Amino acid sequence: MKVYLQTKDYFHTQETFELLYDSELDMLVTHPKPENLNNYYDSKSYISHTDRKETLIDKIYQLIKKYSLKKKYKLIDTFKTEEKTILDIGAGTGDFLKKGIEENWNISGVEPNAIARDIAKEKGIDLEKDLEHLPEQKYDVITLWHVLEHLPNLENQIKKIITKLKPNGYLFVAVPNYKSYDAQKYKHHWAAYDTPRHLWHFSQNSISKLFNNYKLKVVNTKPMYFDSFYVSLLSEKYKTGRPNYFRAFWNGLISNIKAIRTKEYSSIIYILKKEN
Template identity: 45%
Template sequence: MECRDFLVSGEKFKLVPVDDFEILKTIPVPQNLASYYESENYISHTDSTKGFTNKVYYLVKKHMLDQKLNWIETLKSPGKLLDVGAGTGEFILHAKNRGWQVNGVEPNKSARNLALLKNLDLKKELSGYEGEKFDVICLWHVLEHIPDPENEISRLKDLLNKGGILVIAVPNYKSYDAKYYKEFWAAYDVPRHLWHFSQKGIKKLLSRFDFNLIQTRPLIFDAYYVSLLSEKNRTGSLNPVKALFRGWKSNRQAKRTSEYSSLVYFFQNS
């Protein structure tokens, strides 16, 4: 499949399968990849609530902060938590207020500066935590951005206590909304998303590092939000009614197939 960068450049990129993993890779990978994040519309690096999609995003995000921590706290009591790709720090700020000892990594300088305004000092790179150990490490829609996910997972394993929990949320290219929107599916988000995962693919990847999958949770709202952006990619307009229907249909089908638009995987370090 060939997809266009709808956010920054308008360039086209191919999605190619990787071995038998049911993982797709974006090619080519631009040498100046950081420049493809330089947009005021790249929502993870801003606290702006301007515009309809930003307002929707932040309403959902606020609701999900509690939900995400509730899921984690069914598996671990508050302890030491690392958020990789922490953005502007909203999640770890919420975790801190719930009694967690929080730490974060965020490569983007603008996002780190916004986190500083919340008294959160995020490190630029994972190497800043070398030698430390954590009870929980989270990657909320981050693994798909990482050039070498195998190396990253190996490094994260070294930072995680035995029995610790690795939380990975990624889009699922086998969902109904992905199949419906095809090359216009917003969660392909090339070239920022370098990798595209199925459930089988993510499980096989993590099993190579002796992680045990103990729980999977759907991100129900992602189907609606991604459909909203996908409608804009396809037609040039948000079409909220159509997007709402497609999101609803995706979630309805996923109740039978388990192929939700995005999924959160909870892996335990053995």
């Protein structure tokens, strides 16, 4: 595979990584893959594993997350299910599943990070540390909100996930899009590369090709409009040392406007249906 871009872990270690282009799947692969990925999540600043609201960027993230929870369930409810059973993989601190209880879903969740699981437990949400600890059942809906890009042994993980999905069940996958305008604008500073925590970097083609191999078909996509703004804020910080709020807002706005024509939004939700 050819080198597409060289970037670094701006968030934590400042180590350099390459993004290799996989022409078969039209996706990027982080190289090298660290042997112990847990070390790269070992930071109090890793917001997905905490509920911190210390900086303005933290507060913006938490506001967007709160707003998005109801929108996600509204989207999921447009697809008919049998028993309203849902499994959230990479559940973080449990807010999505907590909202699921309010929306009358029968919830289950997986989160490998012990700190995040403890925070979720304080909210009354019990999460398992991996798929193997889940009960023997299948779910109407499985969600991975910005999780697929983190999974080592990607295809093996997909195989395991699919065994938990009912026939005609739905898989909701949200991932960054390396073909978006903001990715092209910020290049190696683009925060959504987030190497090496993000091992894979998807395009719309790669999601379709990858899941077609497992009889899952993309039946719809939805843009995540807020992601271009949030990612631009972080990208500005990585590039200049400051968030540059106005410039980040402008670049996020331009990204969304351009995507009206190209459909290449900063992040995209893919709705996939399991074929019988």
